[in-house]
Amino acid sequence: MTEMPTILLTGFEPFAGERTNPSQEIVRALNGETIAAHRVVGAILPVAFAATLPMLEELLDLHRPALALALGQAGGRSEISLERVAVNLIDARIADNEGLQPIDEAVVDEAPGAYFSTLPIKAIEARLRSLGIPVAPSLSAGSFVCNQVFFTLAHLLATRHVGTRGGFVHVPWLPEQAARHPGQPSMALDTMIAGVRAALECAVATTHDLHVAGGATH
Amino acid sequence: MTEMPTILLTGFEPFAGERTNPSQEIVRALNGETIAAHRVVGAILPVAFAATLPMLEELLDLHRPALALALGQAGGRSEISLERVAVNLIDARIADNEGLQPIDEAVVDEAPGAYFSTLPIKAIEARLRSLGIPVAPSLSAGSFVCNQVFFTLAHLLATRHVGTRGGFVHVPWLPEQAARHPGQPSMALDTMIAGVRAALECAVATTHDLHVAGGATH
Amino acid sequence: MTEMPTILLTGFEPFAGERTNPSQEIVRALNGETIAAHRVVGAILPVAFAATLPMLEELLDLHRPALALALGQAGGRSEISLERVAVNLIDARIADNEGLQPIDEAVVDEAPGAYFSTLPIKAIEARLRSLGIPVAPSLSAGSFVCNQVFFTLAHLLATRHVGTRGGFVHVPWLPEQAARHPGQPSMALDTMIAGVRAALECAVATTHDLHVAGGATH
Amino acid sequence: MTEMPTILLTGFEPFAGERTNPSQEIVRALNGETIAAHRVVGAILPVAFAATLPMLEELLDLHRPALALALGQAGGRSEISLERVAVNLIDARIADNEGLQPIDEAVVDEAPGAYFSTLPIKAIEARLRSLGIPVAPSLSAGSFVCNQVFFTLAHLLATRHVGTRGGFVHVPWLPEQAARHPGQPSMALDTMIAGVRAALECAVATTHDLHVAGGATH
Numbered sequence: 006m007t008e009m010p011t012i013l014l015t016g017f018e019p020f021a022g023e024r025t026n027p028s029q030e031i032v033r034a035l036n037g038e039t040i041a042a043h044r045v046v047g048a049i050l051p052v053a054f055a056a057t058l059p060m061l062e063e064l065l066d067l068h069r070p071a072l073a074l075a076l077g078q079a080g081g082r083s084e085i086s087l088e089r090v091a092v093n094l095i096d097a098r099i100a101d102n103e104g105l106q107p108i109d110e111a112v113v114d115e116a117p118g119a120y121f122s123t124l125p126i127k128a129i130e131a132r133l134r135s136l137g138i139p140v141a142p143s144l145s146a147g148s149f150v151c152n153q154v155f156f157t158l159a160h161l162l163a164t165r166h167v168g169t170r171g172g173f174v175h176v177p178w179l180p181e182q183a184a185r186h187p188g189q190p191s192m193a194l195d196t197m198i199a200g201v202r203a204a205l206e207c208a209v210a211t212t213h214d215l216h217v218a219g220g221a222t223h
Numbered sequence: 224m225t226e227m228p229t230i231l232l233t234g235f236e237p238f239a240g241e242r243t244n245p246s247q248e249i250v251r252a253l254n255g256e257t258i259a260a261h262r263v264v265g266a267i268l269p270v271a272f273a274a275t276l277p278m279l280e281e282l283l284d285l286h287r288p289a290l291a292l293a294l295g296q297a298g299g300r301s302e303i304s305l306e307r308v309a310v311n312l313i314d315a316r317i318a319d320n321e322g323l324q325p326i327d328e329a330v331v332d333e334a335p336g337a338y339f340s341t342l343p344i345k346a347i348e349a350r351l352r353s354l355g356i357p358v359a360p361s362l363s364a365g366s367f368v369c370n371q372v373f374f375t376l377a378h379l380l381a382t383r384h385v386g387t388r389g390g391f392v393h394v395p396w397l398p399e400q401a402a403r404h405p406g407q408p409s410m411a412l413d414t415m416i417a418g419v420r421a422a423l424e425c426a427v428a429t430t431h432d433l434h435v436a437g438g439a440t441h
Numbered sequence: 442m443t444e445m446p447t448i449l450l451t452g453f454e455p456f457a458g459e460r461t462n463p464s465q466e467i468v469r470a471l472n473g474e475t476i477a478a479h480r481v482v483g484a485i486l487p488v489a490f491a492a493t494l495p496m497l498e499e500l501l502d503l504h505r506p507a508l509a510l511a512l513g514q515a516g517g518r519s520e521i522s523l524e525r526v527a528v529n530l531i532d533a534r535i536a537d538n539e540g541l542q543p544i545d546e547a548v549v550d551e552a553p554g555a556y557f558s559t560l561p562i563k564a565i566e567a568r569l570r571s572l573g574i575p576v577a578p579s580l581s582a583g584s585f586v587c588n589q590v591f592f593t594l595a596h597l598l599a600t601r602h603v604g605t606r607g608g609f610v611h612v613p614w615l616p617e618q619a620a621r622h623p624g625q626p627s628m629a630l631d632t633m634i635a636g637v638r639a640a641l642e643c644a645v646a647t648t649h650d651l652h653v654a655g656g657a658t659h
Numbered sequence: 660m661t662e663m664p665t666i667l668l669t670g671f672e673p674f675a676g677e678r679t680n681p682s683q684e685i686v687r688a689l690n691g692e693t694i695a696a697h698r699v700v701g702a703i704l705p706v707a708f709a710a711t712l713p714m715l716e717e718l719l720d721l722h723r724p725a726l727a728l729a730l731g732q733a734g735g736r737s738e739i740s741l742e743r744v745a746v747n748l749i750d751a752r753i754a755d756n757e758g759l760q761p762i763d764e765a766v767v768d769e770a771p772g773a774y775f776s777t778l779p780i781k782a783i784e785a786r787l788r789s790l791g792i793p794v795a796p797s798l799s800a801g802s803f804v805c806n807q808v809f810f811t812l813a814h815l816l817a818t819r820h821v822g823t824r825g826g827f828v829h830v831p832w833l834p835e836q837a838a839r840h841p842g843q844p845s846m847a848l849d850t851m852i853a854g855v856r857a858a859l860e861c862a863v864a865t866t867h868d869l870h871v872a873g874g875a876t877h
Contacts, residue, residue, distance in 0.1 A: 021876065079877035083301070083401070083408040086877075092744050092773055092798065096874030108872055109781075119746055119772030137399030139409055144746065145799040148874035175877055180414050181355030183301070190301040190408030191357055196398050218762055220750030220802035222675065223733035223740075223829055239658065297659035304659075308528050310555055310580065314656030326654055337528055337554030345545075362528065363581040366656035393659055436544055438532030438584035440457065441515035441522075441611055519737070519837070519844040573835030575845055616850050617791030619737070626737040626844030627793055632834050 012043045012205055013070035015061075015154070017077055020052035020102055027179045027197055028076035034198045041209035043071060050075075052102040052150050054095065058157050065166050072170050072208055074124070075158055076201065077151035079175035080182065083190040084139040085200045086175035087126045088146040091156035092119045096148040112156040120159030122172035125207065125214035132207040138200040139192070142219055146173055174204065230261045230423055231288035233279075235295055235368070238270035238320055245397045245415055246294035252416045259427035261289060268293075270320040270368050272313065276375050283384050290388050290426055292342070293376055294419065295369035297393035298400065301408040302357040303418045304393035305344045306364040309374035310337045314366040330374040338377030340390035343425065343432035350425040356418040357410070360437055364391055392422065448479045448641055449506035451497075453513055453586070456488035456538055463615045463633055464512035470634045477645035479507060486511075488538040488586050490531065494593050501602050508606050508644055510560070511594055512637065513587035515611035516618065519626040520575040521636045522611035523562045524582040527592035528555045532584040548592040556595030558608035561643065561650035568643040574636040575628070578655055582609055610640065666697045666859055667724035669715075671731055671804070674706035674756055681833045681851055682730035688852045695863035697725060704729075706756040706804050708749065712811050719820050726824050726862055728778070729812055730855065731805035733829035734836065737844040738793040739854045740829035741780045742800040745810035746773045750802040766810040774813030776826035779861065779868035786861040792854040793846070796873055800827055828858065 014035060016028035029049050036047030046068050050057055065073065079086055093112050100106040126142050133140035146152040155173035162171045176197050177183075183191035232253055234246030247267050254265030264286050268275055283291065297304055311330050318324040344360050351358035364370040373391035380389045394415050395401075401409035450471060452464030465485050472483030482504050486493055501509065515522055529548050536542040562578050569576035582588040591609035598607045612633050613619075619627035668689055670682030683703050690701030700722050704711055719727065733740055747766050754760040780796050787794035800806040809827035816825045830851050831837075837845035 077877065082877070083406065090744075090746050090748070090773070090799075092746075094744070094775065094798075094874075096872070098872055098874045098876055106872060108870055109868070117771040118774055119744070121748065121772060134402050137397075137402045139398055139401040139407070141405060144748075144802060145744075145875070147877040148798060149876040151877055179355075180357055180410070183357040184352050184355045187359060188301065189357070192398070192409070193411035193414055195413075196411055214763070216762055218750070218752060218760060220748075220752045221799070222752055222803040223731065223736070223801040223805055295659065300659070308526075308530070308555070308581075310526050310528075312526070312557065312580075312656075314654070316654055316656045316658055324654060326652055327650070335553040336556055337526070339530065339554060362530075362584060363526075363657070365659040366580060367658040369659055432545070434544055436532070436534060436542055438530075438534045439581070440534055440585040441513065441518070441583040441587055519842065570838050573833075573838045575834055575837040575843070577841060615791075616793055616846070619793040620788050620791045623795060624737065625793070628834070628845070629847035629850055631849075632847055 009042065009044045010071040011068050012040060012045050013064055013068050013073040014045050015048045015050050015075045017050050017052050021099060023182055025179060026078050027176045027194060028078050030194055031076055031197050031201050035202060040202060041206045043209055050154060054101050054105050054107060054150060054153060055103065057150065057154050061157050061161060065161055070169055073158055074171065074205065075154050075173045077175050080178045081189055082175060082177050084141045085133060086141055086143040087129055088143050088155060088173040088175060089122050089126055090119050090144050091146060091152060091159045093117065093156055094148050095153055098149065101150055112153050113160050116160050120156060120163060123170040124172035125211040127215040127217055127219055128211040129204045129207045131215060132203050133200050136203055138196055140200065143175065144221055146175065174201065227260065227262045228289040229286050230258060230263050231282055231286050231291040232263050233266045233268050233293045235268050235270050239317060241400055243397060243400065244296050245394045245412060246296050248412055249294055249415050249419050253420060258420060259424045261427060268372060272319050272323050272325060272368060272371060273321065275368065275372050279375050279379060283379055288387055291376055292389065292423060293372050293391045295391065295393050298396045299407055300393060300395050302359045303351060304359055304361040305347055306361050306373060306391040306393060307340050307344055308337050308362050309364060309370060309377045311335065311374055312366050313371055316367065319368055330371050331378050334378050338374060338381060341388040342390035343429040345433040345435055345437055346429040347422045347425045349433060350421050351418050354421055356414060358418065361393065362439055364393065392419065445478065445480045446507040447504050448476065448481050449500055449504050449509040450481050451484045451486050451511045453486050453488050457535060459618055461615060461618065462514050463612045463630060464514050466630055467512055467633050467637050471638060476638055477642045479645055486590060490537050490541050490543060490586060490589060491539065493590050497593050497597060501597055506605055509594055510607065510641065511590050511609045513611050516614045517625055518611060518613050520577045521569060521633065522577055522579040523565055524579050524591060524609040524611060525558050525562055526555050526580050527582060527588060527595045529553065529592055530584050531589055534585065537586055548589050549596050552596050556592060556599060559606040560608035561647040563651040563653055563655055564647040565640045565643045567651060568639050569636050572639055574632060576636065579611065580657055582611065587611065610637065663696065663698045664725040665722050666694065666699050667718055667722050667727040668699050669702045669704050669729045671704050671706050675753060677836055679833060680732050681830045681848060682732050684848055685730055685851050685855050689856060694856060695860045697863060704808060708755050708759050708761060708804060708807055709757065711804065711808050715811050715815060719815055724823055727812055728825065728859065729808050729827045731827065731829050734832045735843055736829060736831050738795045739787060739851065740795055740797040741783055742797050742809060742827040742829060743776050743780055744773050744798050745800060745806060745813045747771065747810055748802050749807055752803065755804055766807050767814050770814050774810060774817060777824040778826035779865040781869040781871055781873055782865040783858045783861045785869060786857055787854050790857055792850055794854065797829065798875055800829065828855065
């Protein structure tokens with residue numbers, strides 16, 4: 006009897022003075038669920054530069070997932086953001102939850118300047134849009150812990166888990182967070198959960214991304 | 224036996240190429256509900272300059288509501304918008320659903336330049352914020368059918384139904400609408416329904432608005 | 442020998458922690474200039490609710506202008522804003538320069554809810570756009586001192602100087618101001634001066650505004 | 660007698676239906692000028708994926724600049740954008756001026772995923788801000804011709820002109836462009852020219868960037 010293949014789905018604990026983090030709530034909702042014949046294994050990461058590499062290493066070694074998706078919060082964005090590019094740069098605008106604030110450092114010394122998501126970004130975008138879920142590709146995941154986790158994950162997949170595809174998705178604030186940030190957009194948790202579930206279904210099923218124009222002129 | 228007092232709650236049909244209108248969905252959801260010992264009477268208005276005055280007159284005469292709240296869609300806004308000011312101006316950027324596009328006309332000749340909402344805007348704002356629902360006051364409801372309905376309603380309340388309080392609330396696009404408008408914010412229908420219900424509860428209970436600073440510097 | 446008719450052009454002193462105010466700089470630049478055979482008389486108003494009514498009364502009585510244009514700063518806007526509506530409402534988000542912060546008061550008791558600009562907004566918009574100057578009409582001048590001055594001016598023109606046309610224009614931050622507000626737009630002083638000069642030329646020459654669609658759907 | 664060292668400064672011809680391109684105007688203004696004891700050599704690049712690599716190769720071989728700065732237009736941004744990251748990705752949202760629209764291709768096969776600007780981004784940001792010029796660092800130059808030029812330049816500097824530092828700066832629309840894009844920000848040409856001149860002065864003088872926090876949380 007073969008075991009069901011797994012999807013590793015990570016989220017983050019709250020940071021920057023927030024009491025919650027939508028990425029954490031999505032992981033809690035989908036943990037243990039079966040999506041496209043894959044079991045979802047959820048994990049919550051600290052917002053801490055020092056902790057993420059060993060945790061990701063351990064999670065990948067333990068679960069040997071077929072697919073790995075890391076989620077993070079992008080307060081101020083309106084849509085589910087499908088990140089394409091992880092850059093080898095840390096430049097922390099604020100301190101992490103352990104008080105560290107590294108400036109202009111590499112995520113991984115000697116690694117390339119960037120990795121690209123190996124998820125089918127454009128197929129996922131089309132799928133979510135067809136389901137009525139606001140979504141957009143993104144060419145920058147920032148230079149804070151989200152980007153560090155994305156880059157670290159991509160580096161581990163490229164160097165040590167070469168059969169595993171992976172990527173990063175940013176989600177907006179929850180309404181209860183936006184209620185304390187006047188003028189800012191939000192998204193309901195249910196919409197985010199539906200979006201991440203659909204993204205995972207699409208990613209499992211799609212090995213060649215759509216060949217449609219996208220990108221940004223700047 | 225006394226009848227339960229009523230709240231008149233109006234929404235709009237879809238316009239501007241949309242297939243739905245969140246204001247219509249909110250009205251459908253709350254129609255017939257009892258809120259703060261008032262029965263909600265819902266009505267859907269056409270997006271048509273010529274039709275709204277007679278319809279509002281008839282609705283007010285028929286139901287003699289204690290409170291009247293008109294809802295409309297504000298595509299591109301992130302929050303539930305509590306409108307403060309109805310201006311005596313129609314300037315239609317697009318044609319209405321009957322093809323009319325009036326330019327720089329009065330809503331009601333000989334009426335004042337503006338009416339103010341008689342709902343407790345700041346109390347409602349505080350209530351929704353405390354419930355984790357994104358909300359903001361607004362000083363302009365535009366110059367299209369939404370403003371026309373707001374002004375007409377306010378004029379009828381000021382001149383013929385002087386005991387009835389009333390106002391206007393704009394709501395964001397639904398997620399399925401924003402999915403077709405890249406980069407734009409949205410709000411889940413459930414959040415909007417909860418917000419409008421809480422606004423009505425607060426309006427019924429609050430006869431003197433909070434005395435807290437608000438407004439806009441420009 | 443007849444005297445040249447005058448245009449009254451007012452700006453504001455700095456407020457909200459700024460060291461300058463573009464409206465003041467524009468007035469200094471155009472004061473004394475002859476525009477469309479009218480002499481520009483400039484005046485700088487304090488950002489103070491208590492001071493503006495007597496100052497405007499005195500300026501209008503003294504200069505008996507053919508046209509009166511008040512300017513103010515709208516930090517965060519990208520374009521020269523042609524204000525259409527002055528509302529009879531003061532709701533001060535911040536204190537004025539004398540420490541006063543009135544909440545939900547009328548500008549003028551017993552006056553109408555709003556006055557409309559009597560300048561040819563759409564002709565001015567078309568003129569500036571044709572000159573390559575970013576411009577937009579606006580339906581709200583806020584509820585702070587700018588709106589108070591606009592309403593007071595409109596009230597004085599409507600009740601005591603009925604031959605004089607007048608209005609209000611908001612201008613963006615200067616680049617040196619935006620440099621201290623990350624992410625915010627600005628406009629060069631020269632562009633603003635050219636825009637206000639062209640607006641005044643157009644206003645003097647245009648007694649009937651263009652009949653073209655404008656406005657806002659919300 | 661030694662020759663004066665040179666700075667290579669490139670801009671782009673108009674694209675996307677525009678009649679001008681601010682980057683081209685800046686290059687024309689600064690071409691031949693002496694900045695920090697370096698002679699500025701200007702060049703205008705076509706907005707054409709096929710043409711840029713051979714042109715950059717030729718320009719670098721011919722002028723052997725001490726510093727190379729490429730400029731491009733970022734319509735919709737408010738500030739001078741100091742780009743940090745060039746990614747090895749082309750994904751053209753629109754066709755270039757020769758009708759080519761490559762999708763999801765590498766800029767240079769076998770090259771790393773990204774290069775970083777070797778200009779002192781944070782020192783330049785501080786310098787411009789101190790001069791009152793709106794400025795911001797940016798982590799994405801898009802995936803169109805601007806990014807292709809930035810990546811190509813960085814690749815050539817990294818592999819064949821290792822003593823030459825270089826980078827990319829995006830500039831906003833000019834006012835006359837924004838006048839045709841309602842709601843969009845702009846910057847005067849004089850402000851941009853002053854900003855690029857100051858950036859070049861700072862870049863020549865600064866070999867070690869400031870160690871101050873920056874970056875983006877997402």
